[in-house]
Amino acid sequence: MAAAVREEETQLEEMEEETGASEAVGEEKEMESEDEGEMEPDGSDAEGDESSDDEKENQAEIQRLEEQLSINAFDYNCHVDLIKLLRQAGELVKLRRARQKMSELFPLTEEIWLDWLKDEIRMAEEESDREKVYELFEKAAKDYICPEIWLEYAQYSIGGIGSQGGIEKVREIFDRALTAVGLHMTKGAAIWEAYREFENAILGTLQPAPGSVPTPEQQEVLNAQLNRIHTLFRRQLAIPFLDMEVTYAEYGEWSDKPIPDSVTQLYKKALQQMEKSKPYEEALLVAEPPKLAEYQTYIDYELKEGDPARIQTIFERAVAENCLVPDMWAKLTQYLDRQLKIKDLVLSSHDRAVRNCPWTVGLWKSYLLALERHGAEHKTVSEIFEKALNAGFIQATDYVHIWQAYLDYLRRRVDFTKESSKELEELRSAFARALDYMKQDVEERFSESGDPSCMIMQNWARVEALHCKNMQKARELWDSIMTKGNAKFANMWLEYYNLERCHGDAQHCRKALHRAVQCTSDYPEHVCEVLLSFERVEGTLEDWDTAVQKTETKLSRVKEQRAKETEKEALLAKQEEEKAEQRRKKKAQKKKAGRAGEKRKAEEEEDDEDEWGDESEQPAKKHRGEGDETMETESGMFSRKAPFQKTSQVPAAQKARAAARPVQQVPHDSSKDHLSVFVSNLPFSLQDPEQKLRDVFQSCGLIEQVRPVYNPQGTFRGYCYVQFESQVFVQEALKLDRKEIDGRPMFVSPCIDKNKNPDFKVFKYSTSLERHKIFISGLPFSCTKEQLEGMFKEHGTVKDIRLVTNRSGKPKGLAYVEFENEAQASHAVLKVDGTVFQNHTLNVAISNPPRRNPSDKPESSRAMGSMMPPQVFGARGRGRTQLSLLPRALHRQSAPESKTENGTLQSRPGEPVQETSATAPQKQMSNADFSRLLMKK
Secondary structure, eight states: OHHHHHHHHHHHHHHHHHHHHHHHHHHHHHHHHHHHHHHSTTOOHHHHHHHHHHHHHHHHHHHHHHHHHHHOTTOHHHHHHHHHHHHHHTOHHHHHHHHHHHHHHSOOOHHHHHHHHHHHHHHOOSHHHHHHHHHHHHHHHHHOOOHHHHHHHHHHHHTTTTSTTHHHHHHHHHHHHHHHHTTOTTTHHHHHHHHHHHHHHHHHHHSOOTTOOOOHHHHHHHHHHHHHHHHHHHHHHTSOOTTHHHHHHHHHHHOSSOOOHHHHHHHHHHHHHHHHHHHHHHHHHHSOTTOHHHHHHHHHHHHHHTOHHHHHHHHHHHHHHOTTOHHHHHHHHHHIIIIIOOHHHHHHHHHHHHHHOTTOHHHHHHHHHHHHHTTOOHHHHHHHHHHHHTSOOSSHHHHHHHHHHHHHHHHHHOOTTSSOOHHHHHHHHHHHHHHHHIIIIIHHHHSSOSOTTOHHHHHHHHHHHHTSOOHHHHHHHHHHHIIIIITTOHHHHHHHHHHHHHHSOHHHHHHHHHHHHHHOOSOHHHHHHHHHHHHHHHOOHHHHHHHHHHHHHHHHHHHHHHHHHHHHHHHHHHHHHHHHHHHHHHHHHHHHHHHHHHHHTGGGOOOOBOTTOOOSSOOSOOEEOBTTOOOOOSSOTTOOOOOBOTTOOOOHHHHHHHHHSOOOOOOOOGGGGGGEEEEEOOOTTOSSHHHHHHHHHTTTSOEEEEEEEEOTTSOEEEEEEEEESSHHHHHHHHTTTTEEETTEEEEEEEOEETTTOTTOOBOOSOOSOEEEEEEEESOOTTOOHHHHHHHHGGGSOEEEEEEEEOTTSOEEEEEEEEESSHHHHHHHHHHHTTOEETTEEOEEEEEOOOOOOGGGSTHHHHHHHHTSOOOOOBTTBSOSOOOOOSOGGGOOOOOOOOEEETTEEEOOTTSOOOOOTTTSOOOOOOHHHHHHHHHHO
């Protein structure tokens, strides 16, 4: 047996020497060709100058990147750019150092690892260098579970089979590779095939020479090797892989015996499993990155199947392609914490999670809990916590959460049965350090307190009161809490009162409630009620009288303050009403002047209506569409005319066509609103709007009717209704919102009656914080989406770009850029904010639109307009002239302006309700009445 093994190693050494000799000959030929290339005078001086200039530029860029990394070592893109430039420049020492620094901070991607490994393999000359390459492979295998890295590792190890124990080392690496990635349905088969090829090569060295008879020892070694290959075939056939039929056929050809039935049954079972998983694999193949939805569906399927190894494999595949998605890491670590509970596997996954997404505080908190759960040393937990503090969280509140998680861990270490201990002193010093850190570091960085409610101090006070029985320290902490602006909040005083009630005495409870009544400004009634309830149970008659007097005084003062605030608000509302009335009068005067100009220049009249002017009369029916736009009926019978502004001129030919076009009297059917969309912001000059819009919306579904809106003169008003045959087509039509029509963005919104739904509003963009999206201001008006994409694609995957325009389609110098995740958006902010683009300084920030003030909405102006009494016309409608034929001397004074609420006139307080001409008949005036009116003049 020993002789056979020695013979096997001797033959493998001969194979390795032959391979090394052929590689040396190849390298010698390459060196000769390079020398010949250097001797040939193909290069010119100009090319040499250009190359030297490029080298200088590269060196300058390398220096700039190194300086930037010295300022911010967590700039991921800067590390990648530096490694790329150093590799191009061939500076191997700096390149190795740069890669090592980056690997200490971040897990490296598969591409970066493979480039690094190939460079180190080329430079490895001695056996000690080979060991360093092995160490580098081990480090690469821990970052991500990548089949390509494991395959490269196994193939590289084959080159060392000539050393002592080389064959066993290769087999060990292959076995580890099968454990790590052997279940990968699309790439795992390559590891199995490489392993079988290696064992087949060894089998070839063990075959006896032709015509010779092997010894019993040689035959035993040969049979063992054959069994090893049989085992690999059978193990692989029991695992579902794509194209596993080829492996089954190959096994049948290789084996000199029929395939056993047990193997065939396992193969068929795996084949069925593969057919179930095949749709998920095909969905991943055709999907575009990041494939989050497809991976989540696949993970849900594997969770239902319940095979832990396969669940872990699909999770690892998902995080390898979405390494910067915190939610995916959170789901993986949660599964490992709750299901597998294997210490090494759990802790390594948590470590990889925080290295990939260091800005996510939830991953750090889970890591600390996992360390405590698996009994990690206190030193290790403290080191991880210090790394978390230096991770660079995005929000100030994140630091509160990580400190609370660490303080909870320290509290659980303390044995409170002892009066004093090392752990207790460490807990108290950690509380004090947390408060200093939040004040000095967090507030200076974010310009705000991350802990406005002083949760850390509250927890400290609870620990002192409950566990340490130190109420004096707890009261000192609560005094500090109240001095930080929390004394005006009732809930803070009640928290303190509850603490005193549980662990203090009645005297301090009474003192706390009296201070609460004096200082509370948000819910004083509740605090007064708690004080009275306390005295009803605990106090004497004198205490009760004092409490009643104090609460009555407080509540009367609060009532006076609220009355003053109400008067102030009423005054402000009245001022706003007066301003609105002044604006309405000015608009009416401008409109009257415009009509007078029309009458004087009737022969030169042009339709210069502004598309977005305010309307003066109420239409018979209005719908709310995009934003606060006003809609009108299709017939134009009750249409309103916008004030004349010289923004666009309609050609005379178009005016002639408009005059010749008959006005279609199409009544609006509100029962079909759910099948219709309202289209607005269209150009007045749109030729044949009905046919144009049919062409635009025909891709959405079957159109039943297109109803453009015209004024009584036959001029297109810039909006219309599109009615479909099914509500499904309406949803497709809404997707065409903001599509450009003749240079203007078309607004498409649901057809909703705002009289029935006054709060309905359509705005498809988020108005809250979006961490994966950035907001850019200061852009030149000529900036395009292509330019923005070119600017930001180097900082991450750009999913969408939106240039903000006004209603006429003109840019406003603002834009939103949506990235794949919040990490890329944060990097883009750091890199681009403050840079100059086309002589414009850009301001870049995470998208967080300010909250809209309801009082600033345009609805308020319409509400003011609705307060005016409606005008009543005769049976023939409004006349062409509004001139009064009654002498001014006989005009009655207008009644005081009354308010309108829900369509009815409301009189002012203290005034009699006056009937209008629409509701009550006017009293007939006699000749004596006319005489008295004339005598007054």
